[in-house]
Each structure stands twice: as C-alpha cells, then as structure tokens.
Amino acid sequence: MRSIPHIAAVVGCIMAGTGLARADESAFLKSMEGNWAGKGSVKVRITAPTIRVSCKFKSAATAVSLALDGDCRGFLIFSRHFSATLKFNGSKYSGSYVGSATGPAGLNGVRKGSAINLGITWAKPVNGDRTAMMTVEKNGDDGITLTTTDTDLRTGEAVTTSRIELKRM
Secondary structure (H helix, E strand, C coil): CCCHHHHHHHHHHHHHHHHHHHHHHHHHHHCCCEEEEEEEEECCCCCCCCEEEEEEEEEEECCCEEEEEEEEEECCCEEEEEEEEEEEECCEEEEEEECCCCCCEEEEEEEECCEEEEEEEEEEEECCEEEEEEEEEEECCCEEEEEEEEECCCCCCEEEEEEEEEEEC
C-alpha cells in the first residue's frame, strides 16, 4: 500500500504539470495577440479558381482564449469577413469560425508544436460534406499562417481552400 506522502507527491507533480501546460498555452496564445496583415489565396469551392487576396486581422488573447477578426479582399469579385474564437480547456481547443456562406462552424482540435490543428464542422454542407480542417500556425515572433483544407469527395485528395500568411503590423 502506498503512503499518503507518496500519493500527495504524485498529485503535486500532476498539478504542477497541469500548471506548466496552462502557462505554456497562455504564453503561446498571448504571442498571437495584435494586428496582422498579409496575402494569400482562397477557393470559394474546391473546383473554383484560386483567388489572390489581401487580408487584415486583429487578434485578442487571454490565458485560455484567442479571437481573430478580419477581412480579406481579392479583386472586385471577393470580399469576406472572417472570424474565429478559440478556447483552451485542459489539452484541447474548441470554438467557432465564421467565414463561410453557410454560417458559423464549430472548431475542435489540439496544438502540436507551433500549430493549432482544428477540425471544422460546417453549419451546412460545403464541397459535399460538413467537415474540413483548419490550421492556425505561429511562425516565429511575427508571423501566423491560416490554412483551411477540405477533401475532394470525387478523388479523396486534400485540397487547400485557403492559405493566408500574416505578418505583425
């Protein structure tokens, strides 16, 4: 039988590890706070041509959340408002994304290294189904890349439907 001090030490280590994970996540999220601008590409549908876009985003962060809000424009044919809110709880992220004409989408995922990898559940079918993937990746001190991929149901291949590279302003 284990002693009470041994159990207390194990519990203490677990609690300390949880605190370190939260502190690490807090620093990571807060490092993405600020004003961002950049360029990228967007496909309205998997089969549509790629549109070059210019974007501006503002982000706000707390110890356990990140909110991105911005606009992208491409020529005269594309202008869209994008936003995402993420909340960190334990070891996972969840939140919502607005940027598709179908309405708000759910986000769920985890961070691996400098990237938050998220599954998207659209409000209505997009490209034949209701799922896609989004990655929010921190690039050094002054860069964020936002990438959305979807599966072409005809071929089974992953298609990048948006990739926006942002730099701190």
